[in-house]
Each structure stands twice: as C-alpha cells, then as structure tokens.
Amino acid sequence: MDAPWGALISEGGRITLYRVQGGQIAVQDFATREEAERSGIEAGRLICLDAELRTTLPAPILSLANGSLGAVEQAGPAARLHPQVRVLIAGALAEGPDWDGVVVVQDEGVTHWVHVSAREIVSCQGALTGRLAAAMGAVGDAVSDAALSDTISRPERLAVHLNAAVLTGDAATVLGHLIGAELAAMRPYWLGQDVKIIGQSAPYAAALAIQGVHADVVTRAKAWTAGIRALGNSAGFSA
Numbered sequence: 001m002d003a004p005w006g007a008l009i010s011e012g013g014r015i016t017l018y019r020v021q022g023g024q025i026a027v028q029d030f031a032t033r034e035e036a037e038r039s040g041i042e043a044g045r046l047i048c049l050d051a052e053l054r055t056t057l058p059a060p061i062l063s064l065a066n067g068s069l070g071a072v073e074q075a076g077p078a079a080r081l082h083p084q085v086r087v088l089i090a091g092a093l094a095e096g097p098d099w100d101g102v103v104v105v106q107d108e109g110v111t112h113w114v115h116v117s118a119r120e121i122v123s124c125q126g127a128l129t130g131r132l133a134a135a136m137g138a139v140g141d142a143v144s145d146a147a148l149s150d151t152i153s154r155p156e157r158l159a160v161h162l163n164a165a166v167l168t169g170d171a172a173t174v175l176g177h178l179i180g181a182e183l184a185a186m187r188p189y190w191l192g193q194d195v196k197i198i199g200q201s202a203p204y205a206a207a208l209a210i211q212g213v214h215a216d217v218v219t220r221a222k223a224w225t226a227g228i229r230a231l232g233n234s235a236g237f238s239a
Contacts, residue, residue: 008048009049010033010050017036048069055071061089064235069087081105085105087228087230087231088198089114089116089223089227091218091224092196095226097119100118102115102189103196104195105199112124113127113186136174138172138174139171149210151176151180151181155180155184190211195214
C-alpha cells in the first residue's frame with residue numbers, strides 16, 4: 001500500500017488533518033500542529049493549507065511552495081481566495097481540468113466568482129450577499145423572481161427596495177433584490193460564460209436560469225474530496 005500523505009488546515013484554533021492512503025480519506029482533529037505532525041505521516045508528505053501565504057493573480061489553480069498551498073489575491077478590485085477555495089475549484093474541475101469558464105463558490109457568507117482558464121485562476125470577485133441577507137433576516141433559499149429581475153434592471157434602487165422589503169418582513173423579496181444586485185455587478189462573469197456552482201444549487205442556479213444561463217452544480221463534498229486528491233497529485237503523491 002502507498003505511504004500515507006496528508007493535508008493540514010488550521011481553523012478556529014484546531015488543526016484538521018486529511019489523511020490519504022489507499023484511495024481513502026480520513027479526517028482527524030488535533031489541538032496543535034505538533035500533534036498532527038506526530039500522526040505517522042512523513043514530514044515531506046504533509047501539505048499545509050496556509051492562508052497567510054499569498055500569491056497574486058493570475059496563478060495556477062493548485063501551486064505548491066515549500067510544501068504549502070496559499071491564498072491567491074488581486075489588488076483591484078480587492079479579492080482573495082483562501083487555499084480551501086482553490087482545493088474546491090480543483091475538485092470541481094477534476095473531470096475536465098481544461099474547462100474554461102466561471103466557478104461560483106459559496107463560502108461562509110461570501111460568494112466568490114472565479115474566472116478560470118488554461119488551468120489558472122485568471123481573476124475573481126467576491127460578494128457579501130450571504131452576510132447581508134443574514135443581517136436582514138432573509139433566511140432560507142426562497143427568492144422572489146420579480147425582485148431579482150427588478151434589481152438587475154435598476155440596481156440603483158436597491159436601498160429603497162430593501163427598505164420596503166424589510167418593513168414588510170418579506171425574506172424572499174429581500175434575497176431577490178440582493179441576488180439581483182449581485183448578478184448585475186457580476187454580469188461580466190456570467191454573461192456568455194460556462195458556469196459551475198460549488199455548493200447547493202439555490203439560489204444561484206435558479207437566478208442565473210432566469211437570465212438564460214445554465215449552471216452545472218457540484219456539491220461541496222464532492223468537490224472537496226476530488227480536490228484533496230488533486231492536491232496530492234500536484235505534489236506527486238498517490239491519491
């Protein structure tokens with residue numbers, strides 16, 4: 001059996017190790033990195049996902065530096081993709097690595113729109129739609145098609161529409177206006193492009209369909225598993 005390798009992620013004061021061996025992926029949590037490094041995996045077969053290590057765009061979807069995968073960022077407009085997002089994108093494209101288009105990644109209240117081409121991340125932009133919706137009490141995935149279309153057509157009226165929707169407690173209308181504003185801002189990313197969504201289909205797949213854009217959906221779990229294997233391949237380890 002091939003020797004194991006692992007991917008280390010530090011989040012929330014915990015260290016998570018994704019241990020890969022024989023095609024199987026096991027997840028272990030540790031209190032410190034030192035504990036994780038004593039897990040039986042050779043030091044040279046550990047990949048650290050380090051958000052403090054940063055590369056400017058354009059950049060390969062996966063590119064290791066001294067055994068670490070860092071974040072990628074751009075100056076204008078300011079945007080940043082953590083290494084976990086790079087792994088998700090690699091996983092979503094695992095079956096077609098030369099795919100060219102836009103990947104939409106829903107990530108903890110931020111939606112990233114990422115243009116990929118020739119196995120590189122060319123550019124990206126993020127939208128705080130999820131955080132804004134949560135702050136306004138717009139929980140759930142129901143979206144008003146009328147609100148969405150209205151704000152795509154007239155995004156300058158967003159603040160007025162949101163005020164009325166919040167006063168009436170209409171969560172679907174709030175989310176419709178917010179998604180509409182996001183799609184208006186991201187038009188260069190989806191107009192005439194092939195689109196993949198990582199995560200759940202709602203609300204973006206339906207919102208894009210209203211604009212005549214079909215988006216393929218890859219679950220986060222599937223993208224992550226395939227991405228971890230792609231990460232090992234990029235380091236020369238057997239998946």
